[in-house]
Amino acid sequence: MKTKLFLLLAVLAVSAVAQVAQVKDWRALTGQTFTSKWDDGTVHTRTVYYSPSTLKRDGEIATVAIETIFSDNTPTKYYQIQLNCRTHQYTFAEFDVSVTPAKLSEVSEWRNYQANSPAPAAEAVVCK
Numbered sequence: 337m338k339t340k341l342f343l344l345l346a347v348l349a350v351s352a353v354a355q356v357a358q359v360k361d362w363r364a365l366t367g368q369t370f371t372s373k374w375d376d377g378t379v380h381t382r383t384v385y386y387s388p389s390t391l392k393r394d395g396e397i398a399t400v401a402i403e404t405i406f407s408d409n410t411p412t413k414y415y416q417i418q419l420n421c422r423t424h425q426y427t428f429a430e431f432d433v434s435v436t437p438a439k440l441s442e443v444s445e446w447r448n449y450q451a452n453s454p455a456p457a458a459e460a461v462v463c464k
Contacts, residue, residue, distance in 0.1 A: 356414045356431045356438045359387045362403050366457045369407065381407045384454040391462055396422040398462040401431075402454070416440060419455065421463035424448070426455045 362385040371381045382404045390401040397418055404413045414431040429443040449455040 356401055356416075356433065359390060359401060359403075361387050361389050363388060365402070365454055365461060368457070370452055370454050372452060380410055382410075383407075384458070386458065386461065390416075393462075396420055398459075400458070400462050402458070414438070416443075417455075417458060418443075419459050419462060420446065421459060424456075424459065426458075 365384040365386050367383070369381050369383050371379060373379050385403040385405070387401045387403070390399075392399045397420055399416060399418045402415050402417055404415065406412070414433060415428050416431065418427045420426070423446075425446045425448055427444045427446055430441045431438040432441060449459075
């Protein structure tokens, strides 16, 4: 049973990694920009896009790949986010695109939405 579970998780991880490399259907999440202050004190403004072809729903949990384009010289970042459409919480994992194929980082713990984050906007799009 453990082997089957491991294989299922491995297949899901591989498919998630392949998604970011194959995505061609990025759409603006809302068109608005989001500004946040990073731990190092720098402020970054970004526009977020999502890929409808990567959207998966399992009950109240929606999973989707997002592309984050910054207005400064910060490189574009790609994430896989999970949204709990009932509890209004999220997880995220960043894709490391410096390797081929891209590799998904460890998934964060469930978090509550933060002020000026794209999570509520993403929920409005992917949880409808």
